[in-house]
Amino acid sequence: MVFSQSFSLFSSRKKAPKTRNEKPTKQKPNAKKKSARILLLLPSKDEHIRLTLQEAEKYAAQKKYKLAIQAINKGLNAGLPTPKLLTQKAHYLAESGIYSPPRRSGKN
Numbered sequence: 001m002v003f004s005q006s007f008s009l010f011s012s013r014k015k016a017p018k019t020r021n022e023k024p025t026k027q028k029p030n031a032k033k034k035s036a037r038i039l040l041l042l043p044s045k046d047e048h049i050r051l052t053l054q055e056a057e058k059y060a061a062q063k064k065y066k067l068a069i070q071a072i073n074k075g076l077n078a079g080l081p082t083p084k085l086l087t088q089k090a091h092y093l094a095e096s097g098i099y100s101p102p103r104r105s106g107k108n
Contacts, residue, residue, distance in 0.1 A: 048075065049082055056088060065096035 043051060052075035059068035072089045093099035 048078065049084060052085065053088060056092065060092060060095070065092045065098075068092045069096070069098075 042048075052071060056068040056071045059065070059071060069089060069092050072085055072092070075085055076089070090099070
């Protein structure tokens with residue numbers, strides 16, 4: 001009797017369910033463990049600005065200014081109207097020829 005009690009403590013066998021509603025757990029011998037769910041965090045405001053500018057610079061390096069402006073517009077529409085993004089958008093607009101700054105006349 002003592003042996004069976006101690007053996008049951010150290011046994012790797014699953015015990016029978018205690019209630020009718022409780023089902024025994026079935027494990028396959030080589031079952032993979034479920035991985036923990038990864039919580040995706042949204043980037044911070046500064047990180048989002050940095051990623052937006054990085055994407056725009058990638059397009060500008062290829063002389064695709066319209067795509068760079070669209071990338072900056074996505075950042076602006078996401079609620080990030082910062083001076084950095086607005087200044088960079090103005091720069092790309094001037095580079096693309098879509099917008100040119102007004103020329104001053106010689107009259108004073």
